[in-house]
Amino acid sequence: MGFLFEKKYAAGKIKYKVLGIKLTLNDKGWKERLSYCPVCRTYEKFRTIRYNDFHRDNAVCPKCGSLERHRFLYFLYQVLFLNRKDRFSILHMAPEECLYRLIVNQDNIEYVPIDLNPEGFPYVENCQKEDVRHLSFPDNSFDYVLSNQIMEHIDDEQAFIKEILRVLKTDGILILNIPYKQGLENTFEDKNIQTEEDRIKYYYQADHVRLYGEDTEDRIKKLFPFARVERISEDFFGKDMIEKMHLSRESGALGDMYFLVRKL
Ligand SMILES: [Zn+2]
Helix, strand or coil: CCEEEEEEEEEEEEHHHHCCEEEEEHHHHHHHCCCCCCCCCCCCCCCEEEEEEEEEEEECCCCCCCHHHHHHHHHHHHHHHHHCCCEEEEEEEEHHCCCCCCCCCCEEEEEEEEEECHHHCCCCCCCCCEEEEECCCCCEEEEEEECCCCCCHCCCCCCCCHHHHHEEEEEEEEEEEEECCCCCCEEEEECCCHHHHHHHHHCCCCCCCCCCCCCHHHHHHHCCCCCEEECCCHHHHHHHHHHCCCCCCCCCCEEEEEEEEECC
16 A cells, blocks of 8 residues: 655645645634544534543544544545445444435445444344354355444454454555553453453453553454454644644543455
């Protein structure tokens, strides 16, 4: 994937070229101390979210509900498939509303949203009930698999990975987002941690089963045999763009890692 990032100033405007996507932003928005959401293309004052003892400032777009990771992923999705005109297929795990709405109306995409609890996604038409460790789809079914913040909920990482590689077509791409603890050298997982209280204490969320650390990139590379793993760093976008669109978590317990995993 060839990367390109350029920034130019014109009167009252900032022009970005990111990964070949042109984006012209109005300076007025920044003067009014607003942020820009690329997902719904509006200037807004983003809201703080709070959970357990943590908070994240400028996290959520009040209009479309996008979080930092969704705004970051918007650019990856644009480059990889939102501008494609040919027919292809996407498997979307736990389909987030703002991303679902970006994809669902494109006629050339065979779009399959899934979750173990489809009733948790009332905005999705035909969300299919699937266990990601035992998918019902035939081998080589999808061009893309979207997995955002799923792996930290899955007890059996190997089963999850095996299934994704099975249903991806050769040359198909898994776009993977994982929360991790910055500064934690090794991913932490202890089978004795079973209560919700302990999981919040050690993993920061009641339904997480491990805490990914700085070794996550190495771990993902080892876990995905017969695939090419590329980490997409948040630094790529530059400080200016990260601040204007809040593409990176400003506070809270965890950070985000992003990977493109291409099946060979
Ligand atoms: Zn938005």
